Each structure stands twice: as C-alpha cells, then as structure tokens.
Amino acid sequence: MTHACSRTGGFGLYAVALLSMMVLLAIMYFFPQYVNMRTGIYRISCKEIRKKVERAVADYDANNTMTIIKPGKPIDLDFLKETGFLAEVQYCPDKGTYKFGPSGEVICTAHPEPVASGPTLAPAPEGPSRR
Amino acid sequence: MAKHRRRTFLIKTGLQLRYMGVIVSTMLLVAFGVGWIIYSTSWNRIVGTPDLTIDKLAEIFDAVNAILIKWVAIFIVVIASLSVFVSHKIAGPVYRFERSAKVIASGDLTQRVRLRHGDELRELQDAFNTMTDALCEMVKKDREVIQRLVVAGNRLNETLKKNKQDPQAIEAVARDLYGIIEELRKVTKGFKIDPDPARAAGDSEADGTPS
Numbered sequence: 274m275t276h277a278c279s280r281t282g283g284f285g286l287y288a289v290a291l292l293s294m295m296v297l298l299a300i301m302y303f304f305p306q307y308v309n310m311r312t313g314i315y316r317i318s319c320k321e322i323r324k325k326v327e328r329a330v331a332d333y334d335a336n337n338t339m340t341i342i343k344p345g346k347p348i349d350l351d352f353l354k355e356t357g358f359l360a361e362v363q364y365c366p367d368k369g370t371y372k373f374g375p376s377g378e379v380i381c382t383a384h385p386e387p388v389a390s391g392p393t394l395a396p397a398p399e400g401p402s403r404r
Numbered sequence: 405m406a407k408h409r410r411r412t413f414l415i416k417t418g419l420q421l422r423y424m425g426v427i428v429s430t431m432l433l434v435a436f437g438v439g440w441i442i443y444s445t446s447w448n449r450i451v452g453t454p455d456l457t458i459d460k461l462a463e464i465f466d467a468v469n470a471i472l473i474k475w476v477a478i479f480i481v482v483i484a485s486l487s488v489f490v491s492h493k494i495a496g497p498v499y500r501f502e503r504s505a506k507v508i509a510s511g512d513l514t515q516r517v518r519l520r521h522g523d524e525l526r527e528l529q530d531a532f533n534t535m536t537d538a539l540c541e542m543v544k545k546d547r548e549v550i551q552r553l554v555v556a557g558n559r560l561n562e563t564l565k566k567n568k569q570d571p572q573a574i575e576a577v578a579r580d581l582y583g584i585i586e587e588l589r590k591v592t593k594g595f596k597i598d599p600d601p602a603r604a605a606g607d608s609e610a611d612g613t614p615s
Contacts, residue, residue: 314465321459360455366462 315366316384322363323379323388326350326371329358330379342377419524426490434479438472445471497525501532513540542591549588556580 326348333341333353341353348371353359365371369383378387414420449464450456497519507515513536517529560577563570 311465315462318459318462321457321461325459363459366466 312367316386319365319367319369319381319384320386320388322365323371323381325363326353326359327379327388329353330377333358342373344373344375344377347372348379422524430483430486434483437479438476441472441475442468493522493524496520497523497529501525501528504532508536508539513543542594545591546588549584549591552584553581553588556584 330341350362354362365381365383367383369381372380374380445468449467453460500517504515504517516533519526519529563573563577
C-alpha cells in the first residue's frame with residue numbers, strides 16, 4: 274500500500290520538477306539568442322537612423338551659412354525636424370545619444386561603430402546630400 | 405523497497421487518451437496562437453508602416469514583442485483557468501473517495517460514492533461501491549451468525565439451569581455451537597488480512613477449533 278502511495282505522490286513532484294527544469298533550460302538557451310538578435314536589430318536600425326541624421330545635417334549645412342556641427346555635442350534632432358531637414362525625430366533604440374564626432378560625423382553613444390562599417394540589410398534611400 | 409517498473413503504459417486507455425488529447429490540443433492551440441500572433445503582427449507592421457526603411461526594424465521588433473508579451477499573459481491566464489476546471493474533474497472525485505473511505509473506515513457502511521456528471525473515475529466509483537456492498541453483505545452474515553450464537557448460548561444456559569446434566573442435550577448444544585463457529589470461520593475466510601499466505605495458513609491451523 275505504501276508502495277503505491279509513494280509512487281503516485283512522487284510522480285507529480287518529479288513532473289513539476291522536470292517541467293521547471295525544462296523551462297529553465299529553455300530560458301537559459303533562448304535568452305542569449307534573443308539578446309543577440311535584439312542587439313543586432315537595434316544596431317542595424319540605429320545605423321540607418323544615423324545615416325538619415327547625417328543626410329539632414331549635410332542638407333542643413335548646405336542651405337545655411339552657419340554650420341550645425343559642434344564636435345562632441347549632442348545633435349538637436351528636434352531643431353532639424355522643425356527646420357524641415359528631418360522628416361521625423363528618431364532616437365537610438367538602445368537609448369544611446371546621437372552626438373557629433375571629431376570630424377562632424379554622427380556617432381551614437383550606444384553603438385560606437387561608424388556608419389560606413391558593418392553589414393546592412395539594404396541600402397537606405399538616397400537623399401539630397403552634399404557631404 | 406523493490407523498484408517498481410512500468411511495463412504497461414496505457415493502463416486506463418480511455419482516461420489516458422483523454423488527458424493526452426487535452427494536453428496535446430492545448431499545446432497545439434498555444435503554439436498556433438503564438439505563431440499566428442508573431443506572423444500576423446510582424447507582417448501587418450511591415451505592410452502597414454509608411455515609407456518602410458530599415459531604421460523601422462527596431463520599432464517593428466519592439467511592437468511585436470509588446471503584443472507577444474500581452475498575448476502570452478492572456479494565454480497563461482486562460483490556460484490556468486481551464487486547467488482548474490480540467491483538474492477538478494479528477495480532484496473532485498479523489499476528494500469524494502477520500503471522504504467516503506474515512507467514513508467507511510469509521511464504521512458507516514451505508515456510505516456510497518456519488519460522482520457528478522462529467523467527473524472522471526466513474527469505473528472506480530462502481531468498484532468502490534461494489535466493495536462497500538460486499539462489506540455490508542459480510543457484516544450482515546456476521547450479525548446473523550452472532551444472532552444464532554446468542555440463541556445457542558441461551559439454550560445452553562437453560563439446559564444448565566435445569567440441573568439435570570443431560571449429557572446428550574449438552575452435546576447437542578455444543579455441536580450447534582461448533583457448527584455456528586464453523587460458519588463464522590467460512591464467513592471470515594474470505595478476508596485476506598496477512599500478506600504472507602504461509603503465515604496465514606499456519607494461524608488457521610493453530611486455531612484449535614474442531615471442525
């Protein structure tokens with residue numbers, strides 16, 4: 274009698290423990306993949322946003338006597354939108370800040386690689402740029 | 405304790421197949437639901453985004469994640485609620501069996517298990533009630549034999565009171581008593597109370613009652 278009781282009682286416990294272990298292993302296996310995927314997607318988006326901002330800055334400089342480029346300073350995206358050089362204000366998906374680099378290029382604090390490097394899915398649409 | 409090995413996996417085929425069906429269909433439902441949500445949300449976002457460029461990729465990714473989290477939470481709540489109802493079909497009968505077994509153990513053999521419509525373990529209910537009926541029948545027979553013992557005892561008492569010491573009358577009463585004892589033995593012989601059959605047989609022989 275005790276034999277049957279211990280068998281049925283233990284089975285439920287083992288099943289719950291096994292399922293919990295499987296869920297834990299699945300999280301341990303899939304979470305790093307998810308993080309990698311998200312990082313890659315955010316990096317690609319950020320690079321494309323920086324390309325757009327760079328084109329807007331180039332357009333602004335081409336149409337104004339005073340340059341907007343201030344190396345090391347954050348880029349005023351709202352100002353570029355108000356003046357019509359940027360269609361919409363977009364921020365880095367990884368909460369990075371867009372700043373001007375030493376040579377006037379747009380850099381992101383979260384994604385330090387330059388716009389020209391790394392693979393992209395497709396070329397961004399060409400805009401009027403004098404750079 | 406000897407290790408128990410399962411050789412027959414489908415012991416209660418109907419019950420096991422029903423629960424396999426419930427688990428598999430739930431899994432399929434969740435897999436299809438989550439798959440469809442990812443598929444439709446992603447493509448609707450892609451199609452519905454004006455001037456789609458690669459910089460919108462993160463927005464689409466975040467939107468799909470947000471919708472997926474919302475729906476997974478809904479699925480968890482729905483499946484948890486459904487599992488309460490499904491498990492109740494087993495837990496309810498088990499609770500009733502436990503309660504009935506306690507009542508019967510306390511001596512009330514009028515107790516019967518009555519399951520509700522749609523409950524599982526209906527075959528166990530029939531077997532349990534048949535067992536209780538059999539117990540009732542045995543106790544009834546015991547009582548009849550006890551009643552006959554009382555009558556025989558009274559006869560013996562009267563014979564002794566007459567003080568005639570008629571050996572034939574006393575022998576007749578003694579014969580009756582042994583006959584009743586034999587009947588009582590037959591009634592209780594149906595019960596197996598010792599897991600060791602050799603020991604049980606030894607006990608029976610050591611009884612010392614002439615047959």
